[in-house]
Amino acid sequence: MSDNLNSVFGNVHLGYIVIETEKFDDWKRFGRDAIGMHVDDLAHDAMRFRLDANECRMLLRRGPAEDVIALGWQIDHHATFDEITRRVADHGVPSTKGSDDDAKLRGVERFLRFPGPNGLTQEIYTTARTAPMPLNIPSSGFVTGDGGLGHVALTTKNPYLVRGYFDHVFDARLSDYIDETINGLKLKIRFLRVNERHHSVAIASxxxxxxxxxxxxxxxxxxxxxxLDDMVDSYQRVTRLGFDMALSVGQHTNDKELSYYALTPSGFEWEVGWNPIVVDESTWQPTTHQGISIWGHTPEGQTVVDKLRQFAIAARSLTHRENAVTPLAEPPIYDD
Ligand SMILES: [Fe+2]
Incomplete structure (x- = not known):
């Protein structure tokens, strides 16, 4: 953990994600009708979801990836923005200013992009635009604020480098570990926070x-x-509309969040949660939990054959890059 004078911890919030997909109709049904997010159609090749007053929390662009391609991070102050920019430059990693059109699509004034782990472009900005129209959603709302829009989870064969990256760039702190066994395979998951949300990034090794x-x-x-009613209602809409459930409702061991995981039209999963704990920096101590769930989160409709097929797809996949942006990722010595 870089606990230096220029630490940016606490001033970084997951602001938006960019998804590339050809399946706009399916995504609209999934995001609006099932999950219950506010949708805005922008053009033939751009659609957005809102969770709160911000114009954009998810930007969908037309393209073949069927994946999240970028993470946008809201940075609280210009000095913090400059500090992060300097770190990227000092490590010899190129960054580029986003075009005005791209900034507009993301609902931000301006932004800077630079490469991140797993081929996930990282984008930083200070000012999000808010929408004049109230949300048109079937629930009481989503929790964002200082904790950002939620979190993302990545899998990697280079967990130290991915952790090192978020440590170097955003002063991410380790919240805890989970040791999990799936189909006899042992996984270690590292949970990193950059603000009061228990984790903004989870790294499954x-x-x-x-x-x-x-x-x-x-x-x-x-x-x-x-x-809780909002979460249960969305679970029922996901099921009723025929979207696949990856994991049924359950409760996580570490952040105690109650949640379920639905399968998105692009093939990654979408976790809808409620009531995770908020980290108190004055008392928090990282620990290791055994298993991801206290109860529930049972796989639905997934057989061992499906799991094996997943391996085959990964082995054939030429697009999956594990580029860890090594100059920014060289880790200090971690305990684990
Ligand atoms: Fe999660």
Missing amino acids: VNTLPVNPIRTRVQHVNVQMAT
Whole structure:
């Protein structure tokens, strides 16, 4: 953990994600009708979801990736923005200013982009635009604020480098570890926070496997609903509309969030949660939990054959890159 004078911890918030997909109709049904997010059609090749007053929390662009391709981080102050920019430059990693059109699509004044782990472009900005129209959603709302839009989970064969990256760039702190066994395979998951949200990035290490079994850059995206009823209602809409459930409702061991995981039209998962704990920096101590769930989160409709097929897809996949942006990722010595 870089606990230096120029630490940017606490001033970084997951602001938006960019998804590339050809399946706009399916995504509209999934995002609006099932999950219950506000949708805005912009053009033939751009659609957005809102969770709150911000114009954009998810930008969908037309393209073949069927994946999350970029993470946008809201940075609180210009000095913090400059500090992060300097870190990227000092490590010899190129960054580019986003075009005015791209900034407009993302609902931000301006932004800077630079490469990140798993081929996930990282984008930073200071000012989000808010929408004049109220949300048109079937629930009481989503929890965003200082904790950002939710979190993302990645799988990697280079967990130290991915952790090192978020440590170097955003002063991410380790919240805890989970040791999980799936189909006899041991996984270690590292949970990193950059603000009061228990984690903005989870890193599942698959370094004991010959290939990363997850085709997509992001294994799941998480959003947090305001009430338990909101979460249960969305679960019922997902099921009723025929979208596949990946994991039924359950409760996580570490952040205690109650959640379910639905399968998105692009093939990665979408976790809808409620009531995760908020980290108190004055008392928090990282620990290791055994298993991701206290109860529930049972796989639905997924057989061992499906799991094996996933490995085959990953092995064939030429697009999956594990580029860890090594100059920015060289890790200090971690305990684990
Ligand atoms: Fe999650």
